[in-house]
Amino acid sequence: MSYSDFFLKKEKKIPFPFLLLSVLAIIVVLARLMGSSPLPSRASKNTIANVAVVNLTATTGGIYWETIGSVKSWIVMGEESTVLTSRIYDERDVADNIKARRLHFAPLKELKQGKTYYFVISVQDEKSIFLVKDRNENPYVFTTPSEMVSIAANKPAYGKVVNQNNSSAVDALVRLTVGSAYSQMTFTKSTGEWLIPLSSLIDVKSNKPMLLKNDDPVTINIYSENGSTNINTIVSKMSPLPQTIILGKDYTFNDENNVLAATDISSSSESSEVSILSPNEQAIIPGNTLLVRGVARPNTQVFVLLKRVAEVQQIVTTDNSGMWRVSFSGPLQPGEYTITVKTKNAKNQDISLLRTITIAKSGEQVLGSATDSATPTVIVSPTVAIPSPTTIYNVYPSVTPYSATSSATPPVTGGSGILPWILSAGGILIIGMGIILAF
Numbered sequence: 393m394s395y396s397d398f399f400l401k402k403e404k405k406i407p408f409p410f411l412l413l414s415v416l417a418i419i420v421v422l423a424r425l426m427g428s429s430p431l432p433s434r435a436s437k438n439t440i441a442n443v444a445v446v447n448l449t450a451t452t453g454g455i456y457w458e459t460i461g462s463v464k465s466w467i468v469m470g471e472e473s474t475v476l477t478s479r480i481y482d483e484r485d486v487a488d489n490i491k492a493r494r495l496h497f498a499p500l501k502e503l504k505q506g507k508t509y510y511f512v513i514s515v516q517d518e519k520s521i522f523l524v525k526d527r528n529e530n531p532y533v534f535t536t537p538s539e540m541v542s543i544a545a546n547k548p549a550y551g552k553v554v555n556q557n558n559s560s561a562v563d564a565l566v567r568l569t570v571g572s573a574y575s576q577m578t579f580t581k582s583t584g585e586w587l588i589p590l591s592s593l594i595d596v597k598s599n600k601p602m603l604l605k606n607d608d609p610v611t612i613n614i615y616s617e618n619g620s621t622n623i624n625t626i627v628s629k630m631s632p633l634p635q636t637i638i639l640g641k642d643y644t645f646n647d648e649n650n651v652l653a654a655t656d657i658s659s660s661s662e663s664s665e666v667s668i669l670s671p672n673e674q675a676i677i678p679g680n681t682l683l684v685r686g687v688a689r690p691n692t693q694v695f696v697l698l699k700r701v702a703e704v705q706q707i708v709t710t711d712n713s714g715m716w717r718v719s720f721s722g723p724l725q726p727g728e729y730t731i732t733v734k735t736k737n738a739k740n741q742d743i744s745l746l747r748t749i750t751i752a753k754s755g756e757q758v759l760g761s762a763t764d765s766a767t768p769t770v771i772v773s774p775t776v777a778i779p780s781p782t783t784i785y786n787v788y789p790s791v792t793p794y795s796a797t798s799s800a801t802p803p804v805t806g807g808s809g810i811l812p813w814i815l816s817a818g819g820i821l822i823i824g825m826g827i828i829l830a831f
Contacts, residue, residue, distance in 0.1 A: 439463070439515055440524050443532060446497075446567065446577040449592045450537045453500040455480075456567065456577055457513055458615075462492040468523065469500075469511035473531050476512060483579070484563070490516075495565055495615050497577060506538035541601040542591045544738040548687055548714060550587040550669070551633035553580050553614055553621070560584030561639050564616040570609070570627065571595075573602050578713055580614075585669075587687055587713050591738065609646075614639060632669075666735055666743050676750045682724060685717040686745075688735045694718075697732040700725070726753040 441458040470476040510531040513524040553561040564580045606628035614621040619640035629645045668686040710716040733745040
């Protein structure tokens, strides 16, 4: 033992075999953790239950999809399959407030005529965001029609939906499918009522407008978190449906003996796209408040005139689905009233609808009223004065571009792609430690 060995303590070294085993143990644990983690891209294939392009026209459309369970989800779309830059959210969501839900619907606006579009579905879970493509791992694709065409002979479909407790089914999704046309979809209103215009029905195969026949079979699916309903009917029995629909029950309205001849464009009624939904013809209204509802061309003005001794008038603009309503709050004196509704049809002609109702006396019992089957008097005249329609444009707010190859998207190979890097790093670490300990 030298002098230096007596006064200087030797530095204790970690035995190399022990260090090697420790590093190998860490590598094995990390590899098992990475390998046991579920792959977001693989899980996504089982996340989407249904995807459909709906409401397609030359410049608008929509995408409907269902997820297994409630998740936050949106559409990422673009004009090239490899460059998807537009985020499109559910109609009920905004960019900074996306709610988890099972049924999703994203409206598409300001599309280009005759243009092909690509999209994927973005799904967010608790850990990450992943993209869902079609079965071949390609973006979904659709092409808009090359021209704007409207067929006035196709009457709108409408009806009412209630829950099992007879309350209005609010924000239920109504999907209507007829023949080979793109499905049409809308939400029920606060009253449970819904309306779907069919003047721009597009055939999936030809991408051309489709004329409906009264005996064409129709399938209507109503989706809600409270249940679903399937309805099988025909075109002649969907304007409106014969009865109020109870969510959770299935219906069939196919009275073949009551089917009219096929509708011809040249002889179709000029009022096919304009109607008064309520009150009914010869209805007796209790109280002194009157609510008038109807259907007309989307985003057009409707002039409503209520007359008994004096005249009361209101002007309202229809929404994107063509629905309109006005309320006369009175006090309305008891007696017979005439309701006149004026608007324009697809040919820009002035249309007048007449309906007669009665306001009951205070305390008078109302025994009944006429049904919706009563047809109002229709007058087509080029001279009826009505203000020019005002078009309403709904423009999407600007959104942050999002690429299909964003780093937020997990790699297709998931954890298995990281494992080689871990093993390589471990090997380098072992070699380095061996060299250090050798000296």
